[in-house]
Amino acid sequence: MLDMLTLRATLAASYDLAPSAELAEATRDIHAKMDRVVPYADWVRYAPYVVAINDLKKKRNAAILAHNYMTPEIFHGVADVVGDSLQLAIEATRVEADVIVQCGVHFMAETSKILNPAKTVLIPDMDAGCSLAESINAENIAQMRAKYPGAPVVSYVNTTAEVKAASDVCCTSSNAAQIVRAMDSDVVIMTPDQYLAQNVANQVPEKTIVWWEGSCIVHERFTAKDLREFREWQPDTRIIAHPECPPDVVAEADFSGSTKGIIDYVAAEKPAKALLVTECSMASNIADVHPEVDFVGPCNMCPFMKKITLEKILWSLHTMGQEVTVDPVVSEKARLAVERMIELSAK
Ligand code: 13P
Ligand code: SF4
Secondary structure, three states: OOOHHHHHHHHHHHOOOOOOHHHHHHOHHHHOOOOOOOOHHHHHHHHHHHHHHHHHHHHHOEEEEEEOOOOHHHHOOOOOEEEOHHHHHHHHOOOOOOEEEEEOOHHHHHHHHHHOOOOEEEOOOOOOOOOOHHHOOHHHHHHHHHHOOOOOEEEEOOOOHHHHHOOOEEEOOOOHHHHHHHOOOOEEEEEOEHHHHHHHHHHOOOOEEEEOOEOOOOOOOOOHHHHHHHHHHOOOEEEEEOOOOOHHHHHHOOEEOOHHHHHHHHHHHOOOEEEEEOEHHHHHHHOOOOOOOEEOOOOEOOOOHHHOOHHHHHHHHHHOOOEOOOOHHHHHHHHHHHHHHHHHHHO
C-alpha cells in the first residue's frame, strides 16, 4: 500500500505542483480535448502534474500506455498510447521506450511485461486489481481441464500471468468470438468471465462453451430492467453495452462491443443520444470528440481503474517504483497464450 503522506511530501519538495493559472493557460490545447467534462478550475490543479509527468517521461525514456477507462486528465493529458485491452497488448509489442508506465490495472501491466521481459514496467498503484483476475487461479484451470478433458482453455486477458500460462490461448472482449471459432474443438472452456462466455455462446452457437463463474463488478451491476425503463423514458437513445454485461443486458442494447468497439460505433453512428453501459470514463473520454452526441444515463465506476491518478503516475516515474515482475518460466508460457491470441485475431 502506498504511503500517501510521504508520497505527497516528497513530490511537493521536488516539483512545483501548486495550482497554476499560468500552466493551465500554457496547456490550453491539452485541456481543449476534455473541456466538456473537466472544468477549467480543475485543469488549473491538474496542469502542474501533467507538465511534470510529461517532462519526467522524456527524462526516463518512458511511455505511458493508458486504458480507455482512465480519467480524462490521464487519457488526454499524459498518455502516449490509449486503447482497449487488445490494442494495449499489441502496442506493448511495439513500444520503443525503455520504461512502460501502465495506466490501467495489474493484469494489463503483467501483459506488457510478458511481451517485453527486458523492459521496466511500472504500475502507479499495485492495488489496481480486477474482480475477474482475482476470481480464478492456475489450479482452477486444471480443475476445468479435468472436468472437460481435451477442451481448449480460452482465458480472457483479465487474468494473472499464472492463469494465462495455464491456458491455451487468451482473448479480449474484441476478439473473443473470433478466438473461440478458431478452436479445433466442439467444446471450449472460457474463463473467467461467465457473462462474456455466455455472450460469445450466443454468437458462436456451433460450439459448446463452458465457463468459470467469474464476473466484472462494474458490468454485472447493470440490469435489463433498468435499460428497458430507460428506453421507455428516452426512446431515441442508442444503448451500447460492453460484453462483460449479463446476456439479458446485452440483448437490450443496440450494439455490444469492447471499449474500442464502443468508440468506433459512436464515431460511425453519431447518435444524438448515447447510453454507454460500461465504466464512467468511457463517455467522458470521447465527449469532446463528439460534441454532437449527448452521453446520457447511468454508468458504473471501476474502483480498481480509479486507483490510478496523476499524483501516483508522477510518483511512479519519480521513484521508478511499483515495478511489475513476472516469473520468467510463467512469463514464457503466458507469452505463448497472448501471442497466439494476437496471431489469431490478426487473421
Ligand atoms: P476492453 O477495453 O478490452 O473492452 O476491456 C474492458 C475491461 O474490462 C478492462 O478492464
Ligand atoms: Fe476488472 Fe471490471 Fe474493473 Fe475491468 S472494469 S478492471 S473487468 S473490475
